[in-house]
Amino acid sequence: MQELPKDACFHCLQPIPRGVELTVDYEQQPRRVCCAGCQAVAETIIEHGLSAYYKHRDLDKPQQTPILPDELSNLDVYDHPDVQREFVRVLDGDLQQAALTVSNITCSACAWLIERELQAITGVDKAVVNLSSQRLQVIWDPNQVSVSEMIKRLAGIGYQALPFQPNQQEQQFSRQRKGFIRRLGLAGLATMQVMMLAFALYFGVVSDLDETTRDYIWAVSLVFATPVILYSAQPFYMGALRALQAKQLNMDVPVSIALLGAYTASVYAVFKGTGEVYFESISMFTFFLLSGRYLELLAKERALRFATNRLTLMPQLATRETEQGNESIAVKQLQQGDVIVVNPGETIAADGELLSAEAWVDESLLSGESLPNRRVTGQTVVAGSINQQSAIRIKVTAAAQQTVLAGIVAMQDSALAEKPQVQQVIDKVAGYFVSGILVIATLTFLSWWWIQPEHALWVTLAVLVATCPCALSLAAPTAITGTIHRLNRQGILVKGAQVLESVKSLDVVCFDKTGTLTEGKFKLVDRIDVADIEYTNALISGMEAFSEHPLALPLKHLSDRPYGFEQQIKLVAGMGLEAVTNKGEHLRLGSAEFIRQWLPEADIEPGYNVILASQSQVLAQLKVEDELREDAAATINKLHRLGVQTQLISGDDMSRVKLVAEQLGIHEYYGQQKPDDKLTLIKQLQQQGKTVWMVGDGLNDGPVLAQAHLSMTFANASDLAxxxxxxxxxxxxxxxxxDVIESAQKSRVIMRQNFSWALLYNISVLPVAALGLIAPWAAALGMSLSSLLVIANSLRLYRE
Incomplete structure (x- = not known):
């Protein structure tokens, strides 16, 4: 076994916090671990005779070392309370909730099968699969069913489920991308080779080609096409098998029948020396279909690359007070009642009650607003907030999956899982179409078997090949992919097809304020000066140099020559700064309330939040605020011209919300809205039958972004948004x-054209093929041209 890194946990290889003295016995020697959870897991691995896991893992790549060996994925280790603390959330009553990552999900039939299987278990209250993230949200009663039982049930129907880890999404995409590249590369190479050989066969249709040469070309084509049918086309077979297992029909079913039918008939023709071969069609169809799915995967991966879960940025260690002094402890070991110390600039690791006299915390990832919030003794501070000033003490009230942050994440996942997907509609339409084609193909075979048995197979194959809905299956994905790439060039990433589904009936666009309609950066937007502006700028810059408050940032550089104060400047918490000039003049710089302690009758304009004053007069009034985006007014006006209603929903103060709304001409606005309040407003609009879009950037916008029919955010927004x-x-x-609205409208036009052509072609060619008036090779060529026409039409979206 490789040498273990010094002071690293024997199981997870992470640093062991100071003061932790937990061990497990391995090969008759005690091995140190970082927490009770790792201790329990390691003991379970050893007890089950899987100690070889520790001998063969790669210690040079600890981040790539699995926490559990594959053999343990279905064992009872996930039922251990210490392990469950990291992924299980306790709900009201006896229920628990968890997010599981499920592999091998390929279509809506998979999701349906998983949900049905789990909901059949006594004790499972709810199971919802989100296709886009391949994540399962499950709620259950632990007194009736365990996590391990649910995982085993899923394994029994072919799906591997594991507790969700934030970095699994990227790893999953990496595996899928590599798999697609291998399959696509093989299909592409085979297509080029087989198509060159096919030209000779097509030429032989109208001229004499000796039988020996023809048989040789057939044999070589078989060699090139076999790896394509056995390897490259596997995703279609798996999708078809899972759809049939769920007793549904999707577009993978006819695709698989066509590929396997054409291959079987071609192999038969090669060995019998008579008939037709379709090896070029097999390779070409597989390449086209894989190309579309690969482009979809790339677009989705690029979009989700910017969506790293905020939980990955939470601290791994916290400083806990003990009778012997402070100690570093893993966050997952924090218990209710522990007292932790958070230094300036650090992220708060757990929800708790503030024990210090005062704290300034940045809750922008929770509230979406960039102004720091003042908290005093006894008030609640939440995990994910950043301590802005001096060290503070917090009594833990909730940790791990019980924090406010974890609750928002769970609420967002639930909304995501229940959102309708446009692909479900497409699969439903294709299911009816496929059912009809299979019935007609069967009737065609039986009819020709009664009339001319020797032609039954070839005519039936011509029906299946000619009417196989490959063009139909490409109609939506190619249009969607074209739209995604078009928007990518404009600096817009689209994760799915919801935009196409909702743009046709768009009624309301709801906006957050800070970071959405505004820049999200504090600027000096206005000022009123009484004294000399150069002198007041020097005073303000000199005083703000001693402040760490965010509002001070745009004011520190007002003057190139800040005033040099000889006496120490006094910081009055929550109010501002107090200083004495070198000539003995007393000054204050801060809020209107702070200034009115000196000048009760001071005429301070509303909205001006930084005031400079002496004991006798106000010297300057400054308005430091988020600036409106340059194109905010034009965007709102254009939406109004399109007949789209706009609303402003913000967690910020009502006065600032009203001011922004009036500047932009937004007539409906709501201030001081919590995440639940925002979610309620969106649901009320939807209950009125309105299609709602939401544009926001804060972590508290996560649930409403998921609830809206379509949601947008910016690249510099919170990770959860x-x-x-x-x-x-x-x-x-x-x-x-x-731009999104315009592109979605064009995409819908292209998609409608694609569907119209695909259905028209299939309906027109069906009677011709069923009557035996079209040769199989011509049916394959027609199918190829139909698919190429759909792709070419969708390519217009790249150019326009």
Whole structure:
């Protein structure tokens, strides 16, 4: 076994916090571990005779070392309370909730099968699969069913489920991408080779080609096409098998029948020396279909790359007070009642009650607003907030999956899982179409078997090949992919097809304020000066140099020559700064309330939040605020011209919300809205039958972004907002909202054309093929041309 890194946990290889003295016995020697959870898992591995796991793992790549060996994935280790602390959330009553990552999900039939299997278990209250993230949200009664039992049930129907880890999404995409590249590369190479040989066969149709040469070309084509049918086309077979297992029909079923039918008939023709071969069609169809799915995967992966879950940025260690002094402890070991110390600039690791006299915390990832919030003794501070000033003490009230942050994540996942997908509609239509084609193909075979048995197979194959809905299956994905790439060039990332589904009936676009309609960066937007502006700028810059408050940032550089104060400047918490000039003049710089302690009758204009004053007069009034985005007004006006209603929903103060709404001409606005309040407003609009889009960037916007019919955010938004949003705007232009609408409308036109052509072709060619008036090779060529026409039409979206 490789040498274990010093002070690293024997199981997870992470650093062991100071003061932790837990061990497990391995090969008759005690091995140190970082927490009770790792201790329990390691003991379970050893007890089950799987100690070889520790001998063969790669210690040079600890981040790639699995926490559990594959053999343990279905054992009872996930029922251990210490392990469950990391992924199980306790709900009201006796219920628990968890997110599981499920592999091998390929279509809506898979999701249906998984949900049905789990909901049949006594004790499972709810099971919902989100196709886009391949994540399962399950709620259960632990007194009736265990996590391990649910995982075993899923394994029994061919799906591997594991507790969700934030970094699994990227790893999953990496595996899928590599698999597609291998399959696509093989299909592409085979297509080029077989097509060159096919030209000779097509030429032989109208001229004499000696039988020996023909048989040789057939044999070589068989060699090239066999790896394609056995390896490259596997995703279609798996999709078809899972659809049939769920007693449904999807587009993979006719695709698989066509590929396997054409291959079987071709192999038969090669060995019998008579008939037709379709090896070029097999390779070409597989290449086209894989190309479409690969492009979809790339677009989705690029979009989700910007959506790293905020939980991955939570601290792994916390400083806990003990009778012997402070100690470092893993966050997952924190218990209710523990007292932790959070230094300036550190992220708070758990929800708790503030024990210190005062704290300034940045809750922008929770509230979406960038102004720091003041908390005093006894008030609640939440995990994910950042301590802005001096060290603070917190009594833990909730940790791990019980925090406010974890609750918002769970709420967002639930909304995501229940969102309708346009692909479900397409699969339903294709299911009816496929059922009809299979029935007609069967009737055709029986009819020709009665009339001319020697032609029954070839005519039936011509029906299946000619009417196989490959063009239908490409109609939506190619149009969607074209739209995604078109928007990517404009700096807009689209994760799915929801935009196409909702744009046709768009009624309301709801906006957050800070970071959405505004820049999200504090600027000096206005000022009123009484004294000399150069002198007041020097005073303000000199005083703000001693402040760490975010509002001070745009004021520190007002003057190139800040005033040099000889006496120490006094910081009055929550109010401002107090200083004495070198000539003995007393000054205050801060809020209006702070200034009115000196000047009760001071005439301070509303909205001006930084005031400079002496004991006798106000010297300057400054308005430090988020600036409106340059294109905010134009974006709102264009939406109004399109007949789209706009609303402003923000967690910010009502006065600032009203001011922004009036500047932009937004007539409906709501301030001081919590995440639940925002979610309620969106649901109320939807209950009125309205199609709602949401544009936001804060972590508290995650649930409403997931609930809305379509959601947008910016690249510099909170990670959770980017996870929940359907569209991520990289260009930082609010006008991209209108670009999305325009592109979606064009995409719907292209998609409608694709569907019309595909259905028209299939309906027209069906009677011709069923009557035996079209040769199988001509049916294959027609099918190829039909698919190529759909692809070519969709390519217009790249150019326009």
């Amino acid at each position: 980017k996870t929940a949003a359907d569209v991520v705007i990289l260009s930082n232009k609010l006008g991209s909202v209108n």
